[in-house]
Amino acid sequence: xxxxxxxxxxxxxxxxxxxxxxxxxYNERKQCLEDRRFYSIAGAQWEGSxxxxxxxKPKFEVNKVHLSLIKIFNEYRNNRITVDxxxxxxKQEDKLxxxxxxxxxxxxxDSGAEEAYDNGFEEAxxxxxxxxxxxxEYEDEEDDEDERQRIRIEPIYDADTSVFFDLDAKRQxxxxxxxxxxxxxxxxxQFEQEWGETPSSVPKSISxxxxxxxxxxxVYFAEYYKVEYEQQTIHVYGTFAGGEERxxxxxxxxxxxxxxxxxxxxxxxxxxxxxxxxxxxxxILSGSKILEDCGYIAGNNIPIVPVYGKRWFIDNVERCMGxxxxxxxxxxxxxxxxxxxxxxxxxxxxxxxxFTPEQVAGHEVSWSEDNxxxxxxxLINPITDAVGNPMPSGPIAYTQxxxxxxxxxxxxxxxxxxxxxxxxxxxxxxxxxxHVSGKAHxxxxxxxxxxxxxxxxxxxxxxxxxxEVWLSxxxxxxxxxxxxxxxxxxxxxxxxxxxxxAGNNVLTKASFDxxxxxxxxxxxxxxxxxxxxxxxxxxxxxxxxxxxxESLIMLNMEGEGLAQTRxxxxxxxxxxGVLEPTQEEAEAMANATxxxxxxxxxxxxxxxxxxxxxxEAMAEAEKTRSEIIEILSKVDLNKAKxxxxxxxxxRQNLAQVKQMLEQMExxxxxxxxxxxxxxxxxxxxxxxxxxxSQTQIPNA
Numbered sequence: 001x002x003x004x005x006x007x008x009x010x011x012x013x014x015x016x017x018x019x020x021x022x023x024x025x026y027n028e029r030k031q032c033l034e035d036r037r038f039y040s041i042a043g044a045q046w047e048g049s050x051x052x053x054x055x056x057k058p059k060f061e062v063n064k065v066h067l068s069l070i071k072i073f074n075e076y077r078n079n080r081i082t083v084d085x086x087x088x089x090x091k092q093e094d095k096l097x098x099x100x101x102x103x104x105x106x107x108x109x110d111s112g113a114e115e116a117y118d119n120g121f122e123e124a125x126x127x128x129x130x131x132x133x134x135x136x137e138y139e140d141e142e143d144d145e146d147e148r149q150r151i152r153i154e155p156i157y158d159a160d161t162s163v164f165f166d167l168d169a170k171r172q173x174x175x176x177x178x179x180x181x182x183x184x185x186x187x188x189x190q191f192e193q194e195w196g197e198t199p200s201s202v203p204k205s206i207s208x209x210x211x212x213x214x215x216x217x218x219v220y221f222a223e224y225y226k227v228e229y230e231q232q233t234i235h236v237y238g239t240f241a242g243g244e245e246r247x248x249x250x251x252x253x254x255x256x257x258x259x260x261x262x263x264x265x266x267x268x269x270x271x272x273x274x275x276x277x278x279x280x281x282x283x284i285l286s287g288s289k290i291l292e293d294c295g296y297i298a299g300n301n302i303p304i305v306p307v308y309g310k311r312w313f314i315d316n317v318e319r320c321m322g323x324x325x326x327x328x329x330x331x332x333x334x335x336x337x338x339x340x341x342x343x344x345x346x347x348x349x350x351x352x353x354x355f356t357p358e359q360v361a362g363h364e365v366s367w368s369e370d371n372x373x374x375x376x377x378x379l380i381n382p383i384t385d386a387v388g389n390p391m392p393s394g395p396i397a398y399t400q401x402x403x404x405x406x407x408x409x410x411x412x413x414x415x416x417x418x419x420x421x422x423x424x425x426x427x428x429x430x431x432x433x434x435h436v437s438g439k440a441h442x443x444x445x446x447x448x449x450x451x452x453x454x455x456x457x458x459x460x461x462x463x464x465x466x467x468e469v470w471l472s473x474x475x476x477x478x479x480x481x482x483x484x485x486x487x488x489x490x491x492x493x494x495x496x497x498x499x500x501x502a503g504n505n506v507l508t509k510a511s512f513d514x515x516x517x518x519x520x521x522x523x524x525x526x527x528x529x530x531x532x533x534x535x536x537x538x539x540x541x542x543x544x545x546x547x548x549x550e551s552l553i554m555l556n557m558e559g560e561g562l563a564q565t566r567x568x569x570x571x572x573x574x575x576x577g578v579l580e581p582t583q584e585e586a587e588a589m590a591n592a593t594x595x596x597x598x599x600x601x602x603x604x605x606x607x608x609x610x611x612x613x614x615x616e617a618m619a620e621a622e623k624t625r626s627e628i629i630e631i632l633s634k635v636d637l638n639k640a641k642x643x644x645x646x647x648x649x650x651r652q653n654l655a656q657v658k659q660m661l662e663q664m665e666x667x668x669x670x671x672x673x674x675x676x677x678x679x680x681x682x683x684x685x686x687x688x689x690x691x692x693s694q695t696q697i698p699n700a
Contacts, residue, residue: 007290014224014285015202018181021164022205028319029206032127032160035324038331039065039126045335058339058346065324065331068423069126072323072452076121081460082490083467085512097512099497099505102487103478104470109488113153120307120462123159125455128320130307131159132462133182134469136298136477149298149477151470156182156304161206163304167318172311172458173465180225180302185218191286200287221291224283225302229276237267244270250277299472307462309455323455327422334415337408344404353395355380460516467514478507529556548578 037044046059085100107113116132123130133154140146156163162183169177188199201220235252237245245267252258280302282294297303309322359380360367366378382390478485481500488494499505530553537549554569573579574589581589 007293010283011285011288011290014179014181014226014283015287017166017179018164018222019203021167021181022203024167024317025164026206028317029129029160031325032129032320032322033158033206035322035328036123036127036160038328039063039069039324045331050332050336054336054339058342059335060339060342061335062338063331064334064419064423065327068327069122069323072125072455073118073122075452076456076459077118079456081117081456081463082517083463083470084515084517085467085471085510086515088511088513094512096505096507096510099487100471100474100507100510100512102489102495102497103474103485104467105488105490106486107151107470108153110150110486111152111154116153116155117459117463119155119157120159120305121455121459124307124309124459125322125452126309126324127160128309128311128322128325129160129163131156131163132305132307132466134303134305134466134473136473148480148483151298151473151477153466153470159306161204163306165302165304165306170313172306172308173461174302174304174306175465175468177302178227180304182223182225182304183220184222185220188217188219191219191221195286195291197286197289197291200289202285202287220287222285224285225297225304226281226283227302228279228281230279232275232277234273234275236270236273237262238270239267248277298476299469301469301472303469303473305462305466305469308458311458323423327419330415330418330422333411334419337412337415340408341404341412351398351400354397355395356383359383359395464514464516467516471510471512471514475507475510548573548576551576551578 034047037047042061043059045061045063046054051059083101083104085097085104087094087097113132120130120132133156135152135154136149137152138146139148139150164181164183165174165177166179174180183202183204186194191197191199199219201218202222204220232249235247237247239245247258247262278300279296280300282297283290284292284294308320311318311320313319361381363379363381366375369375370378383393385391478499483499485497485499486494487497497505499507533549533553533556537546537553540546540549551569551573555566555573557566570579571585574581574585
C-alpha cells in the first residue's frame with residue numbers, strides 16, 4: 001500500500017492537515033516551549049531582546065520559578081493518582097472490576113508508568129501541555145510462538161512540539177478526536193538504515209534553539225492515528241433457556257467453525273442489527289510518503305493521552321499555560337535588577353585623588369603600589385605660577401563611589417512582592433514553628449496545596465482517560481483462556497489472576513466506568529494509617545478491638561525485613577474476618593486441617609466409645625436374628641414334610657393330621673411373636689445408643 005494511489009492520497013491529506021494544525025497552534029505551543037526552557041535551562045531567561053540589551057554586561061539568574069515548580073512536582077509525587085474501575089449499574093462489588101484494577105496497576109508497574117506520568121505532569125505544569133501514550137508489546141519478543149501481549153504506558157517528550165490532535169476535538173481528554181500526530185526525531189543515518197529511504201522530514205516548525213550552542217542534525221517522522229468506522233452486522237440468536245447470544249461479522253471471520261457449532265447446538269436466529277464499529281488505524285509518515293501502514297491497533301481509542309496545566313478555548317483556539325507564563329516578566333526584572341546591582345557593587349568604593357601629569361611625574365610607582373605596600377606618605381610635584389613661583393596644592397578632585405539609584409531599591413522590593421504572590425508564597429512551609437497548633441499547620445498546608453490543585457485535577461482527568469484507553473485495549477489483548485497474569489493491589493501486594501477460568505475474568509465482558517483517586521503515596525498512606533490506629537488504640541479498652549488495631553499497625557509498618565511479619569499479621573486478620581481473603585488465601589484456608597482442641601479430643605473419645613457399644617449391641621442383635629431365621633427355616637422344612645405325609649395318608653387319618661397341623665401353626669405363631677419382641681428390643685437399644693451419641697458430641 002505504501003506506493004499505491006490510496007496511500008499517496010492518505011499521505012497528502014495527512015500532511016495538509018498537519019500543516020494546518022501547526023499553523024493554528026504555533027503561537028500557543030511556542031510559548032509553552034519557551035516557558036519550559038525559561039525555568040529549566042541555564043541562561044534561557046535572557047533569551048530574546050533583553051539579552052541583546054545586556055550584551056557585554058553581567059547576566060545573573062536568581063531562578064525562583066524553578067524552586068516553586070519543584071514544590072508542585074513534589075506535591076504531586078506524594079499524592080499519586082490511581083485508576084478505579086466501577087460498575088455502570090452502581091453495584092458495590094464486582095470481582096471483574098477488581099481484576100481490572102489489579103491488572104492496570106501491574107501494567108503500570110511493569111512498564112515504569114511513573115516516568116510517563118511524571119514527564120507529562122512536569123511538562124504540563126512548566127509549559128502548559130504534556131502527554132503520554134499507551135502501547136502494546138509482546139510479552140516475550142524472542143519467542144516466535146508466544147503471541148501474548150502486554151499493555152505499556154510510555155512517556156512522550158517535548159509534547160508541546162510533537163503531539164497534535166485535530167482542531168475539531170474540543171474535549172480536554174481528546175476522546176472526540178478523529179486523528180492525532182506524534183512527531184519523533186532521529187539521525188539521518190538511522191532513518192536511512194531503518195526505513196531504507198532517503199531522509200525526508202515532516203514539516204515540524206515549532207522549535208527554539210536560540211541559546212543552544214549545538215543542536216544535532218535530525219530527521220522528523222510522525223505517527224499518524226486515524227479513527228475509522230466500518231459497518232458491521234450483529235447476529236442475535238435465541239437459546240433454549242430464553243436468553244440471547246450475539247455474534248458479529250468479525251466473530252465469524254475470526255472463527256470459521258462458529259457457524260457450524262451454532263447449527264449443531266440448535267440456536268435459532270432471531271434478528272440482525274446494523275452497527276458502526278469504531279477502530280483506529282496507525283500509519284508512519286515521512287515528509288514524502290507513508291513509511292508503514294501498521295494496520296488497526298488494539299482498542300478503539302487513540303492511545304495518546306494529553307495533559308494540560310491550565311486550558312481555555314478563546315476565539316475558537318485552544319490555549320493553555322503552566323505555572324511559568326505569568327511570572328516570567330517578574331523573574332526577568334528580578335534578574336535585570338540583580339545584575340545591575342552586582343555591576344554597581346563591583347565598581348571601586350575607595351575615593352581616588354585626581355592629579356595633573358606634572359604633579360605625579362616621577363612618583364607614579366609609589367602611587368600605583370600604595371594599595372599593596374601601604375606607604376606612610378606619598379609625594380607629588382609642586383605646581384608653579386606664571387612667573388615660576390611654586391604653588392602648593394592638593395589633588396584637583398576625587399573619584400566618587402557609585403551611588404545606588406533610589407528606583408533600583410524600590411523595584412527590588414516590588415519584584416519580591418510580585419514574585420511571592422505569583423508563585424504562591426513557597427516559603428510558608430519554612431516558617432511553621434513547633435509551637436504552632438496543628439490546626440494552623442493544616443491551614444498553611446491547605447493554602448499551599450491550593451496552588452497545585454488545578455494541576456492535580458487536570459492530571460486526574462488525563463489518568464482517567466488512560467484508564468478508558470487501557471480497558472478498550474485490554475479487551476482485545478488479554479483474551480487468552482487460562483493465561484496467568486500478575487495483579488497488584490492498592491497497597492502494592494502481588495497476586496495472580498487466571499484469565500477466562502470457569503467463565504470468570506473474561507475481559508470481553510468488561511464494561512465499566514472509570515474514576516480516579518487522588519491521594520497520598522503508598523508509603524505516606526501507610527505512615528498516616530499507623531498514626532491513626534495508634535491514636536484509636538489509646539481510646540479503646542476492648543481486647544478484641546485492641547488486637548485488631550495492633551495487627552493493623554504491624555501490617556502497615558514500613559521497614560527493612562518486615563515482609564514476613566506483615567504476612568503473619570495479615571493471615572491473623574483474614575482468619576478473624578477483618579480482611580477479605582484473596583483467592584490463594586481462601587484456597588489455603590479451605591485445604592488446611594484444623595488441629596482439634598483438648599475438649600474436642602475428649603468428646604471424640606466419648607463418641608468412639610458410644611459407637612463401639614452400639615456396634616456391639618447391633619452384633620448381638622444380628623446374632624439373635626440369625627438364630628430366629630434358622631428356626632423358621634426348620635419350621636418350613638417340617639411343614640413341607642408334613643404336607644408330603646398328608647398326601648400319602650388315608651382319609652381315615654385326616655382328622656389326626658389336621659390336628660397336628662393346627663398345633664404346628666400355633667407353635668409357629670408363638671415363635672413369630674417372640675421374634676417381633678426381640679426385634680422391638682433391638683430397635684429400642686439402637687435408639688438409646690443413638691440418642692446418647694448425639695447428646696455427648698453436639699459438634700461432631
